Amino acid sequence: MRLIPIECVKKDTVLGKTIYDSEGRILLKKGVKLTQLLIQKIKELNILSIYIIDEYSDYEIEDIIKPELRQKAVKILKETFNDIQRVSSFHNFEKCSLINYSKHELKYFENISNISEELLDNILSNKNLLISLVDIKNMDNYTYQHSVNVAVLSLVLGISLKLPKRKLVQLCSGALLHDIGKTFIDKDILLKPSKLNLEEFNIIKTHPEKGYNFLKNSYDINTNSKLIILQHHERVDGFGYPYGLNGNKINYMAKIVSIADVYDALTSDRPYKRAMCPSDALEYIMSNSGTFFDYEMAKVFTRVIIPFPSGTIVCLSNGDVGIVEETFPNYPLRPQVKILKSDNEQIIGSSVNLLNELSLVISGIQYEA
Missing domain, CATH: 2.30.30 (SH3 type barrels.)
Known part of the structure; x- marks a missing residue:
């Protein structure tokens, strides 16, 4: 099984990994032979790369978590973020926080905690902690799929750094919610199919504070998880945002999520840019260790990613x-x-x-x- 751009897929190629729609329903099961019509339908779904099986790669690359668990996590995040947008529509965006939520609505955040434990347990049950699979993203579900992938990458790095289980759950919850502030950003900016201008980028840069402010008064969400949301765009050299923190002033777990966030973003297809291959993304992480990223963490991260899986x-x-x-x-x-x-x-x-x-x-x- 190997990952190739959709424009390189030929008729009668065998699909190597199941494709899901934006609601998590199976569209095409792995093993199906792709016709020209099916290839066109995949393109129309804004899926820009797929896994195939051919004479060069006739075996499967195992995902580090179960596919059904990945889809469950995406569904929970989508419901959570959509509900925040719904509640926010009745309140001032700047003043909206969990105090506006009823007990019924708070169940979404209980679900985040529960799915964090499920993801951790699933990864811990996997003897192989190396990641060789790049998750295929549907552009409509990018934010949720990206957040789940960042959580998985963060957990693998956190386990390699020997964090205790309690902190790994906090790490996972923070990683799942790291982009929650984007629910308060105009969708026209978030979904813009071309590069952002300076004004738009400055608006995007407000999402860590917006997310943190939304959750800061919640006693149900751990402080580490909240600081991940606030600090995942800080850089160890002090040139990140929102506060320009440096070195050990940045939360330890936020530095983990920072690496996972950038790696997944670089290896993901977007409407305005194609994905960077995993090896180039790893080179980027390594070349920016000590400036963007914590040097020791980046070094460990490069040991848990397989940029060239067998069959490449x-x-x-x-x-x-x-x-x-x-x-x-x-x-x-x-x-x-x-x-x-x-x-x-x-x-x-x-x-x-x-x-x-x-x-x-x-x-x-x-x-x-």
Whole structure:
């Protein structure tokens, strides 16, 4: 199974991962053979990349959480955010907070806490804590799918950093709600299909404070979770927002979510930009460690992400094309590659271990061999 842009999908290709609609209902099950009509329907859903199974990648990449749990989390977040918008429509946006909520409406935040524990338990039950799957996002559900993915990435990093279970649940709840302030931002700005201008970006930058102010008086939501919402766009060099905090002045868990948030955003398709491949996103995280991101956390993060899952077709720096056969712990950018194409016909079919061939690097991902 490998991820390819929808425009590269050919007729009769086998779908590798189930596609859901914006309500979490199954649209196309994995294993279906794609006709030209189905490919067009996928494009119309604003799904820009899909997983396929072909002769180069005939096995499945396992998601670190169960697909049904992922959809359940997306549904809970969608209901929560939509309800906030509904209540806010009856109150001044700036003054709206949980004090405007009835006990019935507060159930949504109880659900967030419950789903956080479910996500954590599901990940802890998985012996493999490496992430090799990029989640496919429907543009209509981007905010909710992004928040769930940030929570999953944050949990894996938090577990690797040996956080206790109590704090991992707080981390997950904060990650799920990190963009809650965007419910108070004009949808025309949030859903703008092109790059934001400076004025629009400054409005977007108010979402951490808006989200924090909405929840700050709630005794049901932990302080760490609230600080994640407020500080997930702060940078360790002090040039983030909203307050320009630096170093240890930034909440520890907020620094975890900051890395997960940026990585998932970079590897996600958006209407105005295509996703960055996972290896380039990892390079971005590593090159900005110590400035944007906590250096030690970024170093650990690069060990839990597999940017080139088995079955990925890659181009090597010498011009050869190969398929990834195996990825090694702690060395995500230097897998073992089987050569598919080369000017030297004698090495076609042989394997190259990039841990040993230090003069070679992967220069990019290809979608056809």
